[in-house]
Amino acid sequence: MSDTLLDVENLWVRFPTRNGIFDAVRGISFSLGRERLGIVGESGSGKSMTGRAVLKLIRKPGFVEADKMQMGETDLLTASERDMRAIRGRHAAMIMQDPKFSLNPVMTVEQQMVEALTTHERVSRREARSRALEMLDAVAIREPERVLRLYPHEVSGGMGQRIMIAMMLIPDPEILIADEPTSALDVSVQLQVLEIMDKLVKDRGMGLIFISHDLNLVANFCDRVAVMYAGRIVEVCEAGKLQEAQHPYTRGLLNAVPDLEHPRDRLEVLERDPAWREAPSVSAR
Amino acid sequence: MTELPNPAPKPTWREWLMTDAPASRRQARAAAWYAGWCAFRGNTLAMAGLIVLIVLILAAVFAPWLATHDPFAQDLAMRLKAPGEEGFLLGSDSLGRDIYSRLLFGARISLYIVALVALVAPLLGLIIGTIAGYMGGWVDIVLMRFTDIFLAFPRLILALAFVAALGAGIENAVLAISLTAWPPYARIARAETLTIRNSDYIHAIRLQGAGAVRIITRHVWPLCISSLVIRVTLDMAGIILTAAGLGFLGLGAQPPSPEWGAMVSEGRKYILDYWWVATIPGLAIFAISLAFNLLGDGLRDVLDPKESKS
Amino acid sequence: MTEVTQHSEDRRGPVLPPWLKKLAATLLTVAVTLLGLLFVTFMIGRVMPIDPVLAVIGERATQAQYDAAYLELGLDKSLLEQFFIYVRDVLSGDFGKSIRTGQQVTTDIARVFPATLELATLGTIIGIVLGVPLGVMAAVYRGSWIDQTARFVGLIGYSMPIFWLGLVGLLIFYGILDWVEGPGRLGVFYQGLVTERTGLLLVDSAIDGDWTVFKNAFGHIILPAALLGYYSLAYISRMTRSFMLEQLNSEYVTTARVKGLSERKVIWRHAFRNIRIQLITVIALAYANLLEGSVLTEIIFAWPGLGSYITTSLLANDMNSVLGGTVVIGTIFVGLNIFSDLLYRFFDPRAK
Numbered sequence: 001m002s003d004t005l006l007d008v009e010n011l012w013v014r015f016p017t018r019n020g021i022f023d024a025v026r027g028i029s030f031s032l033g034r035e036r037l038g039i040v041g042e043s044g045s046g047k048s049m050t051g052r053a054v055l056k057l058i059r060k061p062g063f064v065e066a067d068k069m070q071m072g073e074t075d076l077l078t079a080s081e082r083d084m085r086a087i088r089g090r091h092a093a094m095i096m097q098d099p100k101f102s103l104n105p106v107m108t109v110e111q112q113m114v115e116a117l118t119t120h121e122r123v124s125r126r127e128a129r130s131r132a133l134e135m136l137d138a139v140a141i142r143e144p145e146r147v148l149r150l151y152p153h154e155v156s157g158g159m160g161q162r163i164m165i166a167m168m169l170i171p172d173p174e175i176l177i178a179d180e181p182t183s184a185l186d187v188s189v190q191l192q193v194l195e196i197m198d199k200l201v202k203d204r205g206m207g208l209i210f211i212s213h214d215l216n217l218v219a220n221f222c223d224r225v226a227v228m229y230a231g232r233i234v235e236v237c238e239a240g241k242l243q244e245a246q247h248p249y250t251r252g253l254l255n256a257v258p259d260l261e262h263p264r265d266r267l268e269v270l271e272r273d274p275a276w277r278e279a280p281s282v283s284a285r
Numbered sequence: 286m287t288e289l290p291n292p293a294p295k296p297t298w299r300e301w302l303m304t305d306a307p308a309s310r311r312q313a314r315a316a317a318w319y320a321g322w323c324a325f326r327g328n329t330l331a332m333a334g335l336i337v338l339i340v341l342i343l344a345a346v347f348a349p350w351l352a353t354h355d356p357f358a359q360d361l362a363m364r365l366k367a368p369g370e371e372g373f374l375l376g377s378d379s380l381g382r383d384i385y386s387r388l389l390f391g392a393r394i395s396l397y398i399v400a401l402v403a404l405v406a407p408l409l410g411l412i413i414g415t416i417a418g419y420m421g422g423w424v425d426i427v428l429m430r431f432t433d434i435f436l437a438f439p440r441l442i443l444a445l446a447f448v449a450a451l452g453a454g455i456e457n458a459v460l461a462i463s464l465t466a467w468p469p470y471a472r473i474a475r476a477e478t479l480t481i482r483n484s485d486y487i488h489a490i491r492l493q494g495a496g497a498v499r500i501i502t503r504h505v506w507p508l509c510i511s512s513l514v515i516r517v518t519l520d521m522a523g524i525i526l527t528a529a530g531l532g533f534l535g536l537g538a539q540p541p542s543p544e545w546g547a548m549v550s551e552g553r554k555y556i557l558d559y560w561w562v563a564t565i566p567g568l569a570i571f572a573i574s575l576a577f578n579l580l581g582d583g584l585r586d587v588l589d590p591k592e593s594k595s
Numbered sequence: 596m597t598e599v600t601q602h603s604e605d606r607r608g609p610v611l612p613p614w615l616k617k618l619a620a621t622l623l624t625v626a627v628t629l630l631g632l633l634f635v636t637f638m639i640g641r642v643m644p645i646d647p648v649l650a651v652i653g654e655r656a657t658q659a660q661y662d663a664a665y666l667e668l669g670l671d672k673s674l675l676e677q678f679f680i681y682v683r684d685v686l687s688g689d690f691g692k693s694i695r696t697g698q699q700v701t702t703d704i705a706r707v708f709p710a711t712l713e714l715a716t717l718g719t720i721i722g723i724v725l726g727v728p729l730g731v732m733a734a735v736y737r738g739s740w741i742d743q744t745a746r747f748v749g750l751i752g753y754s755m756p757i758f759w760l761g762l763v764g765l766l767i768f769y770g771i772l773d774w775v776e777g778p779g780r781l782g783v784f785y786q787g788l789v790t791e792r793t794g795l796l797l798v799d800s801a802i803d804g805d806w807t808v809f810k811n812a813f814g815h816i817i818l819p820a821a822l823l824g825y826y827s828l829a830y831i832s833r834m835t836r837s838f839m840l841e842q843l844n845s846e847y848v849t850t851a852r853v854k855g856l857s858e859r860k861v862i863w864r865h866a867f868r869n870i871r872i873q874l875i876t877v878i879a880l881a882y883a884n885l886l887e888g889s890v891l892t893e894i895i896f897a898w899p900g901l902g903s904y905i906t907t908s909l910l911a912n913d914m915n916s917v918l919g920g921t922v923v924i925g926t927i928f929v930g931l932n933i934f935s936d937l938l939y940r941f942f943d944p945r946a947k
Contacts, residue, residue, distance in 0.1 A: 057852055088853055088855035089854040093853060097846075104851070105847070107868070151945070153944070168853070434627075434631030438632065439884075439921075439924050443635075445906070449914070529758075534906055535910065556762050567760075575750065578754050
C-alpha cells in the first residue's frame, strides 16, 4: 500500500439554489499521507463540506465534482453508493462536533459500537462486545462494562466524544476526519480528548484530517495546516512554521488571538480582502 | 458626457417594494407584504385555493342573479330530474327543487357559518389565553385546566351535545362549534402572551401606569393576532366539515334551508338510484374545504418559514 | 448535631421516589379533567330547554305525578348537590335510564360499544399499516412522486366530508360494483349464529370457527373501516413524514452513514427508532379521533355502535343517553391520552 492515503485534485462542492449554483468548496487540492493535516477556516469557509465530500456524504441536491479523488486503491469519483458504504467506516471514518447530537439517543453505547463493527466484519456478538470493551479502554474510559449499557444522555460530553472516537476506530480505518471534535466540549476536557485521539491516530499509523476554526489548536496537533477561505485554500504551511505564514488572512487569524506573554491593548480585527476570494487555490498535495 | 451618472430615476412601484433598504416603516411593512405575496403567488396550489374561494364568495354574493330557479320552490312533478334535464343544470331533488340554485344559496350559509365561527372562537380563545398568560398564578392554572378539559372532549360529540341542549339551528350550530373550537386558540394566545409579558416595553408601559386591561387589549392582543390568523385559516376546512356534519345529522340549519350538509342528508335515501342528489352538494363541501386547506397551507408556508421546511 | 439532622428530616416528610410523584400528579390531572368533563355534561343537561320531568312522565301526567317525579329526580336540591349526586351516580356506573329504550344507559352502552370498538380498531390498523410506511417514504424521498402522493392523499382526506365519502363509497362499491355488503353489521340471515363473547363479530365468529359469518361480517365492516382508515392514514402519514424529516436531518443519522450502514438500516434502525415514541402518541390520538369520528360513519352505514346510539338518542331528546355516551367517549379520550403519555415514559430512555 502506498503512503498516500487520500489524493484529491480540484474538488468542488456545489449546491443548486434558486439564484443559480452556490459553490461551497471551489476547486481545492490536497493529499493525505500517514500524517495529520489540519484544515482551518471560519464558518462557511467550506472546511466541513470538504470533510463530508471525501466520504461522499454531501446531501442532495448538493453534488461533488473533482478531477481526481483517490482513496487507497479506490477511485471515489466512480465508486457506487455500495462501494462507498464499504469504504465508510472501514477505510475512512468521521467524528463530528457534538456527541449529544451525533450519538443515537435511543440506542445504548453497546448497540452503536457493535453495529459499527458488524457492518464491516463478520464477528460473533461476544467478540464484537469484547472489541468494544477494548476500544473503550483505549480511550481511557473506566468501567467500560457499565458504560456499554448506558444511553448517550447518561454520559458527559467529554465521555461521549471519547465513545464516538472509540466507535469510529473499532473497524480500524486508515483515515479519520475529525470535524471540530472538541468545539462543543468543556474547555477542561478538550485537551484530554484531543490527546487520546492523537495518540490513537499515531499508534495506528492513521491519516488524520483535523477540521477546526482554532488555528493554534490545529498547529499543536497537526503536521501540516491548510487555511481555507471562501471555499479555497489560501495557504499551506508546516505547523511548526506557522508563525512565518505569509498570507494576510492567516496572519489576521494569528493576530486575532490574545497572547499572555505579549499582551496588546487591542486585538486586531480580521479584515477581509475581496481579492482573496478570487485568488487561485493553493495546492496542499 | 454620456458617462455621467443619470440622476436616479423615480423608482417604480415594484422597485420601491423590492428595496433592500426601506426608507420608512411603512415601506418596510409593504415590502414584507409584497415579498410574502410573491412567495404565495409562486405556490400554484394555494393560488388555486384562493381562486376557488373568490369564485365561491362571488357566487354567494350574486346568488339571486346567478340562480335559475327559486331555491325553495317545490314542484313534485319535476322531482329527481337528472342533471341537464328539463333545465335543471345540476338536476333536481326529491321535492323538485333546483339543486344548482340551492347550492348557490347554500354557499351563503356555509360562508356565514365559517365567518361567524372564525370570529367567535378565536376571540374566545384570545380572551381566555391572554388573561391566563398575563395574570399567571392560579388564574392561569384554573383557566388552562378548563381549556384542557375542553380539549379532552371529542369535538363533534361535544358540539352534538351543545346543539342538543341549545336546540337545532344555524346560530346554535355556530355557537356549538365555537364552544368546541376555542381551546387551541387559547393555548396559542397564552404561549404568545408569556413571551410578550416579560418584555421591556410592557414593563415600560406598566411603569407609565397602564392597567392590565389596557395592556392586554392594546399591547398583547395585536401581537397574538397573526399567529391566530394562520391557525384559523388552517382550521376553516375543519369548521366547514363540522358544520356540514351537524347539518347532515339534522342539527344545523333546518329544512327547507339549502344547507349543503342537510342537502346530502336529504339525498341520502336516493343515493343508489339518483346519485346526484347527495353527490353534488357533497362535492361542493369538498371543494370549499379543499380550497381552504390549500390556502391555509400556502399561508403557513409564507408566514411561518420554519414549518414549511419540514 | 443529631437533633438538627433529625429535625430537618422530619420537615422533609416521607421521601417519595420521583416516579411515584409523577404518577400521583398524572392521576390528579386525570381526576380533575374527568370531573370537569362531568361538570360540562351536567351543565349541558341543566341548560337544556327540555323539561326533564316531562321527558320522564310524558305530557299528560297530573300535577301530583309531576311533583313526585320532580322530587324523585332530585330537582328540588341545589345545583351543587345535584352535581354531587350526578358524580356519585356516574362513578357507580349509573347514567340513569334511557327514555328511548327504557333500559339503563350503562346497559345500552355496553351493548353498542363493541361495534364501535371493532370498527375504530380495524380503521386504525388500516391507517397504521398504510400510513406509517407512506409517511416514512415521503420523508425519505422528499419531493418525489411518493411525497406528492402522500401530500395529495392527506389533502383529500382533510377536505372530504366523511359522511359524503361514505355515501359515495356505498354507491360505488355496494350499489354499482357489489364488492361489499351493504349497511349494517351483519346480513339478516347470519344474525345470532355466533356465541357472543367479546361483542366483536370478527373475533367471535373466528373463535367459533364460523367462517361464513366471518366473511359476511367482514364484507360489512370493510368499507366503513377502510373509510375511517383513510382518515387516520391521512393524519398518521402526515405526522410520520414530519417526524422523519426532523430525524433524517439530525447528526446521528450522518454518524450512522459514516459507519457505512445501508440506507435501509439508517432509516429503520436509526431514524425510525427515534420516532416510534412520538408515533405512539399520534396513533393513540388517531384512535381516539376514530372512536369519535365514527359518529357520522355509523349513521351512513347503519352501524349499531355508540355514535348511532348518541345521535338517535339526541334526535329523540333522550338526554341521559346522550350525556352518558358523551362521558364514555370523553373518558376514553382522556384515557388514551394518559396511556400514550405513560408509554412515552416507559419507552423513551431519556424520560427515565
